[in-house]
Amino acid sequence: MTTKFDELTFSIKQNSSIIHDLKSTIADLQNSNLALQSKQSQLENKNINANKQIQEIIELKRYSRRNNLEISNLPESEKEDLIQAMKNLQEAVGVSFVDKITALHRVPSFNKGKPKPIICQVASKSVRDNLLKKLRNSKLTATQINSRFPEMPLYFNEHLTPELKQLFFHARKYNIDQQFRFCWTRDGEI
Numbered sequence: 001m002t003t004k005f006d007e008l009t010f011s012i013k014q015n016s017s018i019i020h021d022l023k024s025t026i027a028d029l030q031n032s033n034l035a036l037q038s039k040q041s042q043l044e045n046k047n048i049n050a051n052k053q054i055q056e057i058i059e060l061k062r063y064s065r066r067n068n069l070e071i072s073n074l075p076e077s078e079k080e081d082l083i084q085a086m087k088n089l090q091e092a093v094g095v096s097f098v099d100k101i102t103a104l105h106r107v108p109s110f111n112k113g114k115p116k117p118i119i120c121q122v123a124s125k126s127v128r129d130n131l132l133k134k135l136r137n138s139k140l141t142a143t144q145i146n147s148r149f150p151e152m153p154l155y156f157n158e159h160l161t162p163e164l165k166q167l168f169f170h171a172r173k174y175n176i177d178q179q180f181r182f183c184w185t186r187d188g189e190i
Helices: 002-064 084-094 125-138 162-177
Strands: 068-072 100-108 119-121 154-160
Touching: 002 119, 068 125, 084 100, 084 119, 084 125, 125 154
Parallel strands: none
Antiparallel strands: 068 119, 068 154, 100 119
């Protein structure tokens, strides 16, 4: 009987030790879990702040382009004179704007097979909007700007950020797939 009692006492002590170790492990895991929850909360807050900053940057980039007009599909030439091209454009559309140009240059294109687009920055957003309306309604071709250029349509759009340009591309594709009639941008928004 004493042997059984000793075995039982030993077993209880051993189980008690195991339970104590398990309690200690659980306490450590709880502390670790609390630390991870705190770190996760901090990372979520940082992520929220980073997303806000990204949105602010996107808005600033969009705002900085508010006076810009993008002219696409005008062929490039050696020693091209973009000011002269704009004077020819002005004459073809019948709207005076060359004296309101504050910057004029070509920018890299997503499509390597097409001419680089021209960015034309004008004095104000209202000048850009009026000019854009006239240019879109004119249905101009490259030949009307320079008789040596092929007969290809010119496209006039707002100058979108690269991210918005990609989004607009996909929106137009969706527009065609769903057989909608229109897809447009206004003030840098799709």
